[in-house]
Amino acid sequence: MFALRRTVLPTLSLARGYASSGNVSALLLIEHKDNKIAASTLNALTAASHLGGGVTALVAGNAPDTVVGEVAKLSGVTKVLVAKDAAYTHALPESHAALLVEIVKAQGFTHLIASHSAFGKNIMPRAAALLDVAQISDITAINGDDTFVRPIYAGNAIATVKSHDKIKVITVRGTAFPAAAHGDTTAPHEDAPAVADKKLSEFVSEHMQKSDRPELDSATRVIAGGRGMKNGENFKLLYDLADKLGAAVGASRAAVDAGFVDNSLQIGQTGKIVAPELYVAVGISGAIQHLAGMKDSKTIVAINKDPEAPIFQVADYGLVSDLFTAVPELTKKL
Incomplete structure (x- = not known):
């Protein structure tokens, strides 16, 4: 059991520049799969860099050498910790959380950071609980070493949150920060502390869905369908349109x-x-x-036969029409 030690401030400043205390040391957890760094991790690195003091990156896996080489070249990374063990092959949260806690305690990091992806959301709360601190989730701006901005109430309100914990455990909303690029130097790397695997969980199997379309998280164009699609077979209309646009396909929770x-x-x-x-x-x-998941899109187009649908309030362009007529016509004209 741990106490929630947070203060929600009455005012909000979106400025990301501030005077650092000079005592900041950030540890960034690198999400990777098939020797590729997750796009959202590059955004989280940018956020971590705003804290000052340099960023140490943690790469854990069975054979992470390729990823280590790529991470070492990223701008903002000053050192790479490498945890090479079969226990980290499938990113089981119990193993990763124990590793993070051991490193934080051994090396005295003040900030523990990951992207607000399924990977980060699976691991970071466990690490926060083991460290007896409150997690600060889904931040969109940094106003100080201990002060962060995050959306609440499905994005209808923005809170500036100040944490009094000695160790800040943070997840970063990827769309709020630009992706980090490669730098001019290569950061050194060293082995992370060894942590005994307590075997609290066991990997059984996974079933991957492969697609030639862009990844939904990083696609520059997205076609999403909702309850109005009526059934799964009708999503073929969206796939056909997505193929013409080079877009990813998504869905609302109602459709899922x-x-x-x-x-x-x-x-x-x-x-x-x-x-x-x-x-x-x-x-x-x-x-x-x-809306909380897509309202930051640069251009929003809505197709709905109900002219009173709330989606039109946030859309840049709206088409009041039956989707089963409008989408095939749009696909045909592209």
Whole structure:
């Protein structure tokens, strides 16, 4: 049991520059798969760099050498810790959380950071609990060593949160920060402390869905369908349109709950947060939970036969039409 030690401040400043105390040391957990760094981790690195004091990156895995080489070249990374062990092959949260805690305690990091992806959300709360601190989730700006901005109430309110914990455990909203680029130097790397695997969990199997379309999290164009699609077979209309645009396909929670598509496509407060250049919402009413996941998109297009649908309030362009007529016509003209 741990106490929640937070102060919600009455005022909000979105400025990301501030005077650092000079006692900041940040540890960034690197998400990777198939020797590729997750795009959201690059955004989290930018956020960590705003704290000052340099960023130490942690790469854990069975054979992470390729990833270590790429991470060492990223701008803002001053050192890379390498945890090479079969226990970290499948990113089991219990093993990763124990590793993070051991490193933080041994090397005295003040900030523990990861992206607010399924990976980060699975591991960081466990690490926070083991450290007996309160996690600061889904931050969108940094106002100081201990002060952060984050959305609450499905993005309808923005809170400036001040943490009094000695160790800040943070997850970063990827769409709020630019991705880090490669720098001019290569950071040194060293072995992370060894941690005994307590075998609290066991990897059984995984089933991957492969697609030639862009990843939903990092796509510059997204076509999303909602309850108005009526069934899963009708999502073929969106796939055809997505192929013409080179877009990823997503869905609202209503479509996922109805069984139209897999939950890996869900966009919204309880799904993925996206901010593409173009977002096309088809048959989506526009519940606040869905808007929380896509309202930062640069251009929003809504297609819905209900002129009173809330989605039109946030759309840059709206088409009041039956999607089963409008989408095939749009696809044909592209």
